[in-house]
Amino acid sequence: MAARDGDGWVECACGNKHWGLNGAAGIMIVRGHEILLQHRAPWVHNGDTWGIPGGARDSHETTIEGAFREAIEETGIDTDLLTPLHTFTDDHGDWKYETVIAQAATGLVAHEVNDESHEVRWVDIEKVDELPLHPSFAKSWPELMKLLNNFIGPR
Ligand SMILES: [Zn+2]
Helix, strand or coil: CCCCCCCCEEECCCCCEEECECEEEEEEEEECCEEEEEEECCCCCCCCCEECCEEECCCCCCHHHHHHHHHHHHHCCCHHHEEEEEEEEEECCCCEEEEEEEEECCCCCCCCCCCCEEEEEEEEHHHHHHCCECHHHHHHHHHHHHHHHHHCCCC
């Protein structure tokens, strides 16, 4: 039950090393036709790329609790203004990354608050793949975009 007991690397059957002994959770915050992306600092793993706020899940946390905690730590948002819509799981067998898709209420403000995050920005869903994306996020993005389009209305 210790805080941050999920911190650590997993040697995964897919051939990669992943962060998060209990898997990891991230949050994709949607506002209109935009999502909140975070520019990761150059010195972190797969740094200088864009992705969603997220990180290792602690053993006592639900996916949504883990994703919300990371969102607060990395972007300073008020998670009372978020409504979870859906959880997408990228399951590697030995490890998984769960992405919580959440709707932002009016008034939600995000800003970079820690060293791991360079900048946060609302990015139009159509323009996401123009950015240099974190490799794992890039892999899941086509499926995530399809899911998102189910939740957001036409332009
Ligand atoms: Zn893997």
